[in-house]
Structures are given as C-alpha cells and as structure tokens.
Amino acid sequence: MTTANHLDGRAHPLVPRCLRGITVVILLFTSAGCGGHLKNVLIPVADSSPKSTKVDMLVTTTRSRSTVQGEMFTGERALTPAFADITVSIPPSNVRKVGEVAWPKRLPSNPATDFATLKADEITRDDAKKWLSASVRKSRDGSVLVFIHGFNNRFEDSVYRFAQIVQDSGVHSAPVLVTWPSRGSLLAYGYDRESTNYTRNALETLFQYLAKDPEVKEVSILAHSMGNWLALEALRQMAIRNGRLPAKFENVMLASPDVDVDVFRQQIVDMGKQHPQFTLFVSRDDRALAVSRRVWGNVARLGAIDPEQSPFKKELADSQITVIDLTKVKAGDSLNHGKFAESPEVVRLIGARISNGQTLTDSKVGLGDKILAATTSTAAAAGSAAGLILAAPVAVVDADTRDNYAGQVSGLTGPAGTKQRSSDCEAGVNRQRACGR
Secondary structure (H helix, E strand, O other), X not given: OOOEEOOOOOEEOOOOHHXXXXXXXXXXXXXXXXXXXXXXXXXXXXXXXXXXXXXXXXXXXXXXXXOOOOOOEEEEEEEEEEEEEEEEEEOOOOOOOOOOOOOOOOOOXXXXXXXXXXXXXXXXXXXXXXXXXXXXXXXXXXEEEEEEOOOOOOHHHHHXXXXXXXXXXXXXXXXXXXXXXXXXXXXXXXXXXXXXXXXXXXXXXXXXXXXXXXXXXXXXXXXXXXXXXXXXXXXXXXXXXXXXXXXXEEEEEEEOOOEEHHHHHHHHHHHOOOOOEEEEEEOOOOXXXXXXHHHOOOOOEHHHOOOOOOOHHHHHHHOOEEEEEOOOOOOOOOOOOOHHHHOHHHHHHHHHHHHHOOOOOHHHOOOOOOOEEEEEOOOOEEOOOOHHHHHOOOOOOOHHHXXXXXXXXXXXXXXXXXXXXXXXXXXXXXXXXXXXX
C-alpha cells in the first residue's frame, strides 16, 4: 500500500497516497478562501419581478435557531422541532436552466435573476397545521410531498434545492421540507450521520400526523443520499409501532442512496407486506458512491448497483421495487450524484409520477439519454462513513462543493468506480476548479 507523509515529512504507513490528495485539496481550498455560494440568503426582499414564480413551502426542522440574520437555523441540534413558512421566488426560464439553483451573487437578492426569499417566518406547531390544511386543499388531489435532504446541507441549501425541485417537477402537492441538523461541512460527516438518527422520532411524528389527517389523501416522499436513512428508519419505526404502514403513503423515491443493501433488506421486512411503492434512482457512474464503497469494505452501495445483475434483479423484483438507472443520463453534476434534481427530464418525471401517477419508464426521456427501468429490490439503509476520507466526496447536492472535489474523486475512481493509478490521485487541481469557478 502506498503511504502518505507525517507532518515532518516521514511516510505514515496507514494512510493511502490517494487520500493525501484529498487532504491537500481541502487544505488548499480552506487556505485559499474559496467560499462557495453566497450564504445567509434568507433575508426577505420585495416581490419585484412579476415574471418570477413563487414556491411556498412548510418547513419542519430539528435544527437550532440562529442569531445570524439571513441564516434562520444553524447546523446544531434543537431540543424540540421548529416550523417555518417560507416563500422562494424563482426567476423566469429565460435566465435559468431547469435543474439549476440560481444562487444570489450579492445581497439583497434580485428576484429577476436569482432565487430570492420573499418570506421566511418561523411559525408555531398550530400554525403549521393550519398551513398544511390550506395547502392540501389547494392541491389537486389532497397530496403532500415530503423532501429530505442529504449530507453537507446548510438550512438555506435545503430550502433553495427543494424550491427548485418543486418548480421544475411541476408537482401540485403541498410541499413539506424536512431539514435535519447538518453542519454544512465536509468534515462533519459523522455528526451529520448521527443527526439523522436524532431526527428520526420527529420525522415519524410528522408521518403519523399525515397518516391521521383526513384531508391528506396521499403522501409521497423524496429523499436524497443520507436522507434515505432518515426516511427509511422513520417508516420502519412507524410500521412497527402501528403494525403496518398506511395505504396513503404511496410513493417513496430514493435518490442516490449511500446505503448498505443488506440493511435495507431487513428494513423492508420490518415494514411488513404493505409498504409504499419504492422507486430507486441509481447511477453506476456515481463517483461519490464509488468512493464510499471502497471505504466501507467493498460492500455494494444501493445507489450504484447494476439492477440487471444477480442477486439484485431477482431480489428487487420480488419486493416489487422499481429501479431507474440514470447511468446514461447526462446532467450538470460532476460527481454524477445529483442527477435526480439536475436533469430536466428526470425531475419532470418525478413530478409526473407524484402528480399523475405516471409510471416511470425509459420511453419518457428524450435527447438520446435513455433511462433504463428495471424492477428490483434493495433500497436503502444509510451507509455511514466517518471522517475526512469519505467526507470530501460523498453525498453532496451543492454544486460548488461537488465542483471543488470532482477532480480528486476522478483520481480515486474511474467511470465505474475502478481504481486509477496513484499518480492520478496526486495530480494537482487547478485553483479555478478547486474554487468552483
């Protein structure tokens, strides 16, 4: 095994040379002051762009309140859940591509060109119930969409990403964002992972409320990366507590789950025979999951399986779980880890599935990008990974962070996750690329 150096220049026998490359990139990124996109953007501005569209969402969070203007909630854990009523303005299609979050370049945000916050009010639990009731009545079919973000997301990251998904998918459901205490740092993977466990009971409480609310006729759940662990654990708890899952929980969509396939098998068993229709989005060229697999003992990660290979094809078919293979879909995600939100075709398919009950098949995707639909079974119990090794590349939705580390992940893994020469791992990264510019 190749070695990295001690601080005094001597070789350390336990650290692979490729990991030294990641460490160097992180140090360079930190010292160079590359800050990613603008932060603390949740400062309401005037609705000054008539052509912009508005996305209203209900937010429930286990994050602590922030004293910083425009941040609203931090990455630390609160003793009890909080709720917020947020409206995001999205610029017209002639200035923004479908799948793109147009982050403000300066404050105050300009609704004509940027995502802009029009309203960001913390509300009580009772007001949250009133908001949900009113929004469900406005929906076409009494449906609710719950979104659960992944690793390395600040509060505002999850708000703007969910607004983009709601807008670009064309979904008509009442949008509910569940945001858990992520510190928004590449070095906080272990903390983030435990924060999903910390939020598990709160999410089950939300699910129980939706199940009992007679106005809610249908619930869809969309989870990304580490958020899959939280979603599945809350569903599992609910099934064990109630003896079954409610029929109104119809769709659970698992996007790029970084999970151990064996754990999901057990979760499905625990949920019982009546479980939602699971749709699993995989991509065999997901570089983040390729790194995760190497870190976690070469165990297959759910989001990167080949659904046509044994034993996955039969197992997933037996559990009637649909797999959408996005390997051939080209999107703006340099790690191939966020295609579900950034590919115009895919995000629209998600909206059609939620709003119209449309079956997801490869015939719905044009532009030469073929989605392979296969019925398979293994969905997701969140793989956990700790420390700097996995923190750098794994489970990142934010475009700036993906760009920062794409070069290093390319060195660690090839298109299908194969190991590259160590010299590739040591290759320098251009500062513009490291800064995401």
